Amino acid sequence: MNAVTAEKMVLAFIGCITFLIVALLFTILGIMFLKGLPAMHGGFLFEESSDFGRAGGILYQLVGTLILMGVAVLWSLPVALGSVLFQTEYLNTGKLKTFLTQLTYILNATPTILFGLVGYLLFGVYLETGVSWVTGSLILAVMILPTLQVSIREAVEALPEKYREAGMSLGLSRPTQIWRIILPQSLYGIVTGVLLGLARAAGETAAIMFTATTFSGIQFPQSFSDPVPTLQTHILVLAQEGANPESIAQAWGAGLVLLGLVFLMTLMAWAFRTRMVMESEL
Amino acid sequence: MNAFFCVRKLEPVGWIFAAMNFVFLGCAMALGIFLVVESVPILRSEGLSFWLGENWWVGESFGALPMICGSLIVTGLAIFFVLPVALSGALFTSEYLPPSFRRKVKGVMELLAGVPGIIYGLLGVSFLTLGVKDALNLLDGNTFFTAGLLLAIMILPTVLTLSEDALHSVSYEFREAAESLGLTKLQTALRVVLPQSLPGIVGAVLLGIGRAMGETIAVMLVVGSLDRVPGFNLFVSGQTIPSKLGREAAEALGSGLHWNALMGLGLTLFLVVAIITFSGHLFIKRCNQ
Amino acid sequence: DTGSRIQIVGSTTVLPVASRSAQKFMESSSSRILVNAGGSGVGIHSVVGGRADIGMASREISLDESNRFEKSHLKIHPVGLDAVACVVSSEIYQAGVQQLTARQIAGIYLGEIRNWKEVGGPNKKIVVVDKERHRGTRHVFMEYVFGNASQRTPGTLLVTGSNNEEQAKIAQSDSAIGMLSFNWINEDVKAVSLLDHGKEIMPTWESVRQGSYPIVRKLNFITAGNPKGEVKAFIDFVKGPEGQKIVEESGYIPIENP
Amino acid sequence: MIQFKNFAVAFGERKVVQELTFSLSTNSITGIIGASGSGKTTFLRALCRMNDRINNFSVEGSVFIDGMDVYRPDTDVYALRRKVGMVFQKPCVFPKSIFDNAIFGVRDKLPKKERPDLVEKVLREVFLWEEVKDRLGEKATTLSQGQQQRLTLARTLAVGPKVLLMDEPTSSLDPKSTAAIERLAQSLKSRHTILWVTHQHDQAQSIADRVLVIENGQVTPLSTPIVPPEKSSSFTKILQGYPE
Amino acid sequence: MIQFKNFAVAFGERKVVQELTFSLSTNSITGIIGASGSGKTTFLRALCRMNDRINNFSVEGSVFIDGMDVYRPDTDVYALRRKVGMVFQKPCVFPKSIFDNAIFGVRDKLPKKERPDLVEKVLREVFLWEEVKDRLGEKATTLSQGQQQRLTLARTLAVGPKVLLMDEPTSSLDPKSTAAIERLAQSLKSRHTILWVTHQHDQAQSIADRVLVIENGQVTPLSTPIVPPEKSSSFTKILQGYPE
Ligand SMILES: Nc1ncnc2c1ncn2[C@@H]1O[C@H](COP(=O)(O)OP(=O)(O)OP(=O)(O)O)[C@@H](O)[C@H]1O
Numbered sequence A: 001m002n003a004v005t006a007e008k009m010v011l012a013f014i015g016c017i018t019f020l021i022v023a024l025l026f027t028i029l030g031i032m033f034l035k036g037l038p039a040m041h042g043g044f045l046f047e048e049s050s051d052f053g054r055a056g057g058i059l060y061q062l063v064g065t066l067i068l069m070g071v072a073v074l075w076s077l078p079v080a081l082g083s084v085l086f087q088t089e090y091l092n093t094g095k096l097k098t099f100l101t102q103l104t105y106i107l108n109a110t111p112t113i114l115f116g117l118v119g120y121l122l123f124g125v126y127l128e129t130g131v132s133w134v135t136g137s138l139i140l141a142v143m144i145l146p147t148l149q150v151s152i153r154e155a156v157e158a159l160p161e162k163y164r165e166a167g168m169s170l171g172l173s174r175p176t177q178i179w180r181i182i183l184p185q186s187l188y189g190i191v192t193g194v195l196l197g198l199a200r201a202a203g204e205t206a207a208i209m210f211t212a213t214t215f216s217g218i219q220f221p222q223s224f225s226d227p228v229p230t231l232q233t234h235i236l237v238l239a240q241e242g243a244n245p246e247s248i249a250q251a252w253g254a255g256l257v258l259l260g261l262v263f264l265m266t267l268m269a270w271a272f273r274t275r276m277v278m279e280s281e282l
Numbered sequence B: 001m002n003a004f005f006c007v008r009k010l011e012p013v014g015w016i017f018a019a020m021n022f023v024f025l026g027c028a029m030a031l032g033i034f035l036v037v038e039s040v041p042i043l044r045s046e047g048l049s050f051w052l053g054e055n056w057w058v059g060e061s062f063g064a065l066p067m068i069c070g071s072l073i074v075t076g077l078a079i080f081f082v083l084p085v086a087l088s089g090a091l092f093t094s095e096y097l098p099p100s101f102r103r104k105v106k107g108v109m110e111l112l113a114g115v116p117g118i119i120y121g122l123l124g125v126s127f128l129t130l131g132v133k134d135a136l137n138l139l140d141g142n143t144f145f146t147a148g149l150l151l152a153i154m155i156l157p158t159v160l161t162l163s164e165d166a167l168h169s170v171s172y173e174f175r176e177a178a179e180s181l182g183l184t185k186l187q188t189a190l191r192v193v194l195p196q197s198l199p200g201i202v203g204a205v206l207l208g209i210g211r212a213m214g215e216t217i218a219v220m221l222v223v224g225s226l227d228r229v230p231g232f233n234l235f236v237s238g239q240t241i242p243s244k245l246g247r248e249a250a251e252a253l254g255s256g257l258h259w260n261a262l263m264g265l266g267l268t269l270f271l272v273v274a275i276i277t278f279s280g281h282l283f284i285k286r287c288n289q
Numbered sequence C: 001d002t003g004s005r006i007q008i009v010g011s012t013t014v015l016p017v018a019s020r021s022a023q024k025f026m027e028s029s030s031s032r033i034l035v036n037a038g039g040s041g042v043g044i045h046s047v048v049g050g051r052a053d054i055g056m057a058s059r060e061i062s063l064d065e066s067n068r069f070e071k072s073h074l075k076i077h078p079v080g081l082d083a084v085a086c087v088v089s090s091e092i093y094q095a096g097v098q099q100l101t102a103r104q105i106a107g108i109y110l111g112e113i114r115n116w117k118e119v120g121g122p123n124k125k126i127v128v129v130d131k132e133r134h135r136g137t138r139h140v141f142m143e144y145v146f147g148n149a150s151q152r153t154p155g156t157l158l159v160t161g162s163n164n165e166e167q168a169k170i171a172q173s174d175s176a177i178g179m180l181s182f183n184w185i186n187e188d189v190k191a192v193s194l195l196d197h198g199k200e201i202m203p204t205w206e207s208v209r210q211g212s213y214p215i216v217r218k219l220n221f222i223t224a225g226n227p228k229g230e231v232k233a234f235i236d237f238v239k240g241p242e243g244q245k246i247v248e249e250s251g252y253i254p255i256e257n258p
Numbered sequence D, E: 001m002i003q004f005k006n007f008a009v010a011f012g013e014r015k016v017v018q019e020l021t022f023s024l025s026t027n028s029i030t031g032i033i034g035a036s037g038s039g040k041t042t043f044l045r046a047l048c049r050m051n052d053r054i055n056n057f058s059v060e061g062s063v064f065i066d067g068m069d070v071y072r073p074d075t076d077v078y079a080l081r082r083k084v085g086m087v088f089q090k091p092c093v094f095p096k097s098i099f100d101n102a103i104f105g106v107r108d109k110l111p112k113k114e115r116p117d118l119v120e121k122v123l124r125e126v127f128l129w130e131e132v133k134d135r136l137g138e139k140a141t142t143l144s145q146g147q148q149q150r151l152t153l154a155r156t157l158a159v160g161p162k163v164l165l166m167d168e169p170t171s172s173l174d175p176k177s178t179a180a181i182e183r184l185a186q187s188l189k190s191r192h193t194i195l196w197v198t199h200q201h202d203q204a205q206s207i208a209d210r211v212l213v214i215e216n217g218q219v220t221p222l223s224t225p226i227v228p229p230e231k232s233s234s235f236t237k238i239l240q241g242y243p244e
């Protein structure tokens, strides 16, 4: 067997795998549609839920999820970006850099329920801020921080040294270099990170259950100290204690909406990204 | 504090970045210190037998061995499933697919990575456990194997898309140089591209391991949640650290030794991940020499 | 214009009752009632810490808790009853296992009985499904079977949490046994009758109402001290006829004397 | 033998090489000159199908190297590239040790213990051995540009190609090394067919059996003696030429 | 004015430039020659502190450029680098349009409507304008090596440095462009101090007011007329020289 046949076989093999992975997405999509569709009625997206999820829609849950996700990324992105740039562009001791990198990975592996409980103790018990969306978004922000950091770091470090040198030789100050060379060139990775982070935040229940959400009784938060209903906790509660088929169906429906929401954001990010990316695609 | 002596001269923007870094450091440290402080009582009362004990019974003894083994097994399984698949997929996408297709596959991966964890949980309970049970003719489908498989599916897109990024970011000049020497695409990929993107790939895998290690809800729903030290059988139910926390932590909140024991579990996970991460970085270092 | 805000936190079992009642209550009141899940433990803990006005619990306050939180003067307000059945997969039920004695159930949970044929069923291994130790369901079930609410069960194969989770697992299996609130019994998951000294107790609402069904638990609201104002109004509402109707609609049993 | 039949090369609309029918004999050195951006690199790269991955790149007509049709769909490109070695204008060494770089193309085919000999041989050929023999294990990226250029040449020689495409192989070398590489080319001539792109016309004239000029997409042999263009540098003005 | 005082440069243990005390006058062109790997690039990079990022790099002594101590800890490196422009041996263009590349260093300081003028001016100066004026919006990475080299020169000129460090700026250029760049250097001399690394000794001799030779870490002025070394290429052998 010569190299070319071997190559072809490997190619066929890994091609199949890739195809299967793509097929996996469609399977998941298909299942979610089949399961979620029964809950979809005219006003599912635009009605308040009532009767313990047996009737109505999920409007405010949707809004709550959006608020939490969005604000969490808002907190997290600057910290992630700042810390990664500090580590890659300013620090030049290898040891400290490695330590910080490892810390990122360790933080990433922390079970989310720990964030929830520690957050509950810190905010709820010691700081007595009560259950509110601000608290929840802060906790989510810490939770998605590692995801953002890893993606951003990867993108920034993949940037060839020669670009930095070319920028340096033109007398660009470090901030200018970051702004003009590093950020545009690693935008792709940053957006990937934000997407992954958003998805993590969207799927998270344990961390916000005790700190930020409420099942019913609130529609739209009117102050910083109000909790919000969210899709993910709605799903969890209904899937746990909904004894009747309507509630279960509504849980799947909410799941489908959540999925749709994340997909929608991803699509928007793509559109934005293709316009902004400057790295040549070769 | 040492950090300040190593950094190059800082301008105002640099100070902002440094501050951000301290926020990050603060969060991680705070969590770590919290866990240590909260688990001191249990370590004091149980000592080493906290990690070696097989028996977890509130009010009597707290032995974390079943959970530690479970976490390692489930994560190991997930990585075992994911690694070949993700690497093949990444290699194919980055090296063989034309750019337009590549972007499409990447898109699919990002969509998949965007499927929220709770949905994987729902799907796992409704389909995967049944599938595993029927396919393998088991007594029951809630097993380590199922949890590993579910985790593998969960982390696959993340690992794949991040390692693909790492592969793709290797400059094409290197590929050209290798191909001009008559290497096939595969040889080029394996001998030039892969080694150069290794840090990125290890990073992606570490991220996946972390995700698998820390996943709570999805694992809790399919692993069976039975505290026992497993033998060599992967097709039995068991318990992982996060699923144990998920089942008991809310109930045990602030209730003395039980709570401390659970925080001790959290600390243990922290340490295990630290060891894995450390070895990962050691591996990169090795490969760079 | 918003009146007072009432926070209710705790057990997901009680949640449907609280959520529905709150919705109804707010129609005629200016106060806002927030209902959130979290589990009985968090419910009690929150009430003690003043982070919630009412805690929901599907179990009694444990000895440990009542000792620690003595200062808070926790008050229990039962709002409904739930009955717990011993359930088996429908395949087993059809194959003949329609009644079990407490001793047989104990044998199964202790791992002494491993095959259904030992209790008159088909030749199949038993998938023993237990619940998280702190669950109210388990407390009353074990209390009945063993006389000890926190009995160890070495025969267990799976541990589950919520009713839905357990229901799903028993339904997916074709040889499982477990414990479930009546509300979750359906054609996949069948409740067996309990044989007590030769007397068969049917797992029906009827026998619960008559008081002959032995495995019942109270669904509780918990407050720190005696409730006042709107909180009291709400608790009274739930205990009142309208509230009790909601309790019934939610699949639980109204308390005897409202 | 390299034969071109109506060979044309283009990036999208922009034709870089137009309709070329021509042949080059075996074991000869062909110099290629032309202004910057005229298409010399593109021309060489087309010969070993290095442009395959560029999207808007297209060829017409055909090239035969030793009777092998380069652009036939069923041509084994990898075999082709082992036969037609290319040394790039911009040296690109792998971030590995100098040793590993030198044997990179043949590592799989060579038993472990023959490797040091081969490395020494090729590094000597490109006159790099003395400079690096004590630091073979160091990263090749720490070498100077000229050293890297020679290393990539050595790396290509190690594969043992029949045809050598050299894109300005001496552009970052000092005169001494340049002379040495030129002599190397002369000695390789007996076994290899060499195409040598250069900007120094005198170099092309002195080493090549034949000089091709690329201008406006036309590849023409330089037959007339070169006429001096504008002054390029006072010392060589009489000698260097440029076809206008 | 560039003054060296006991200036030495090393990578770890390996000294690249040893104990140099010397000064270069303003508005002059200094040619730098030396064998490949002798340290020319390192020397230039040291002048604008481009090696700060390299771990085992170290300097001793001091350099003053226009009275500014380059290696004083409180020196503003960015101002320094704007004053001391460097053109690299291996051109590195940004994966952006040609236009953006040309104004990259000054974009923030320049009002939008002045940009096209500046771009045209600098591209004309490096004789690239005619070749690229119709494709200013295209990616600069599609340019040929020589074009890229000129583009990076243009990019540096746009910043308006006082001192220009040019590392083999004509190595991938044809004689015509080379001559043009050489003429450009002559005209820039009135405003800039230029250091020009080259391998072609004739070039160094013809354009530079003074030629420095780097050899074994010693930087010495070339005073004696150059003696021909070994034969480098038949046409120039009488004219090119190499200090042994
Ligand atoms: N980062 C580095 N680490 C260690 N050694 C280095 C590094 N960079 C360069 N060197 C070594 O320093 C010496 C001088 O290199 P330099 O690039 O300055 O040479 P040069 O004179 O520019 O050569 P050329 O004409 O080939 O470009 C070389 O021996 C090179 O291998």
Ligand SMILES: Nc1ncnc2c1ncn2[C@@H]1O[C@H](COP(=O)(O)OP(=O)(O)OP(=O)(O)O)[C@@H](O)[C@H]1O
Binding pocket: D011, D016, D034, D035, D036, D037, D038, D039, D040, D041, D042, D043, D054, D089, E142, E143, E144, E145, E146, E147, E172, E173, E174
């Ligand atoms: N990928 C590409 N896409 C579009 N145009 C290209 C591409 N690569 C090169 N070109 C253009 O094709 C022409 C020929 O480029 P080539 O690199 O072959 O020139 P060259 O003769 O090698 O020049 P130099 O001596 O400067 O290296 C140039 O005008 C260049 O801009």
Ligand SMILES: [Mg+2]
Binding pocket: D040, D041, D042, D089, D167, E144, E145, E146
């Ligand atoms: Mg070229």
Ligand SMILES: [Mg+2]
Binding pocket: D144, D145, D146, E040, E041, E042, E089, E167
């Ligand atoms: Mg150099």
